[in-house]
Amino acid sequence: MGGRYSNATRATQFNPCGKVRRYINLQKKRIYIPELKKTIVITLSTRALRTIKKNGAFRTLKKAGII
Numbered sequence: 001m002g003g004r005y006s007n008a009t010r011a012t013q014f015n016p017c018g019k020v021r022r023y024i025n026l027q028k029k030r031i032y033i034p035e036l037k038k039t040i041v042i043t044l045s046t047r048a049l050r051t052i053k054k055n056g057a058f059r060t061l062k063k064a065g066i067i
Contacts, residue, residue, distance in 0.1 A: 033057050033067070042066065 025046045032039045035058045042061075044052075052060045061067045 031057050031061075033061070036067070 026043055027046060027049065028041065028043050029049065030039055030041050031052070040061075048060075058067065
């Protein structure tokens with residue numbers, strides 16, 4: 001859940017708006033894992049894509065318990 005006003009505005013003005021529901025940015029990706037010699041299709045966040053790019057697909061997915 002997130003608000004609509006910045007902290008500076010909140011300090012000087014009444015906040016009439018309610019909370020806004022924010023959704024995670026999910027992507028459906030096909031990832032090839034050379035250690036297993038196979039491709040998997042997985043739905044993950046863009047943050048997870050950055051983690052996979054940094055640490056490698058096999059290591060990241062194994063740590064997450066997907067493989």
